[in-house]
Amino acid sequence: MxxxxxxxxxxxxxxxxxxxxxxxxxxxxxxxxxxxxxxxxxxxxxxxxxxxxxxxxxxxxxxxxxxxxxxxxxxxxxxxxxxxxxxxxxxxxxxxxxxxxxxxxxxxxxxxxxxxxxxxxxxxxxxxxxxxxxxxxxxxxxxxxxxxxxxxxxxxxLPDGPIPPLVRPINYMRIISAITILMGVVTLFTVLSPYVLPIIQNRNLWAAISLIAVLLFTSGQMFNHIRKVPYVAGDGRGGISYFAGGFQNQFGMETQIVAAIYAVLSFATIALAVKVPRMEDVKGQQVAVLIWGGLLFGTYSLLLSVFKTKNAGYPFYLPPF
The missing domain is CATH 3.40.30.10 (Glutaredoxin)
Structure with a gap:
């Protein structure tokens, strides 16, 4: 040493x-x-x-x-x-x-x-x-x-081992605000329930909402949101094409047209099935049948025409379209 x-x-x-x-x-x-x-x-x-x-x-x-x-x-x-x-x-x-x-x-x-x-x-x-x-x-x-x-x-x-956890403090103001808002909603519902409940329980209202939802989804609105399709497109001749060829393509305007056609067909069918039978005037009932039946026939003819536009090989059609 x-x-x-x-x-x-x-x-x-x-x-x-x-x-x-x-x-x-x-x-x-x-x-x-x-x-x-x-x-x-x-x-x-x-x-x-x-x-x-x-x-x-x-x-x-x-x-x-x-x-x-x-x-x-x-x-x-x-x-x-x-x-x-x-x-x-x-x-x-x-x-x-x-x-x-x-x-x-x-x-x-x-x-x-x-x-x-x-x-x-x-x-x-x-x-x-x-x-x-x-x-x-x-x-x-x-x-x-x-x-x-x-x-x-x-x-x-940090070295391996226990460390203090992150514990957020209780937000009492948020809890008080949530309770106050909830009490306000309950109070408002209690006061307005005599006027609101009849509307909420109305079968015709829910039927209309359901019908509108069905028309929107069957016409392809969800497809448009997923695919981000264009509203319209050019037809190559200086004009505008409202319908896309093929069943895997569609335009935004096309969806709106198809939804309108479905809506007319739906309301014509509802009128013939529900409203016309309740008419007391026999002649008026006959006229209504002709009007709603003609509208149903013409609109369905237009729908077949749109279908044929998307698929040129489709062999069927219905006058006048």
Missing amino acids: KPWAPFVLALSVVSGVFAASSSAEKLQKYQSLSRSGPVDLDSAAFEELTSAPRDYFTAVILTAKDARYGCLMCREFDSEWNFISRSWNKGSKPDDLKMVFGTVDFDQGKAVFQKLPLFSYSPPTFGPFAKVETDPARFDFTGPLSADQLYAWISRH
Whole structure:
């Protein structure tokens, strides 16, 4: 054993003690400032917090909340960042897993903005969780961000083991607002029920709504929304084509025409089946049968003509179309 080895060993022990003491003092100082959220830092405080030696993790976000900087994301994420810090400080965690959350505003730390990304995360420089690579890990803000996303990223960089969960505080105002709105709806329904219930229970109203829905869906409205079909198209001769060839294609205007044809056929059938038999005038009833029957015949002839337009090989038709 070399004669100067004991002195080196003693010096290393003393330096370790001083390092631990310095780190503990810094940690205690900044933990006392972060009871209700992240510590507000300026350039000097940031340098002190992140300087070696330290046996704790640091997570620091750079922000510019003043309205003159126009950083909407900074103002929106501020509450989420405070939520992360409070959850960590109040949650249960291993005694040797220590972390300090901080915030550097642009007005207070312009020098920090020149050398760090918007979010920096640094491991301890000594202790059980120290790493050889002490450069801050960076997280890129690429768009709207929630506390859960950033906390999940931080968790992946922490040592294996239990960490405090994110527990959002109960939003009493939202609960009170929901109860108030519900009570208002119930009160309004109670007051208006003598007038509204007869309308809601009307069979003719529901029959009309059902018929309109059936006409819309059978005419191809859902197909148009899924395929994003054009409204009309050119026919290649300077004109407009309202009907697309083939059964796998259609235009928006075509859907409306077919829906109108279906509607006329439906109402003509309903009139012949329901309204005409209730007519007391025999001659008027006969005239109504001829009118509604002729309308039904002509409209169905038009529908067959449209069908033949889409499929030129269809052999049948019905006069006059």
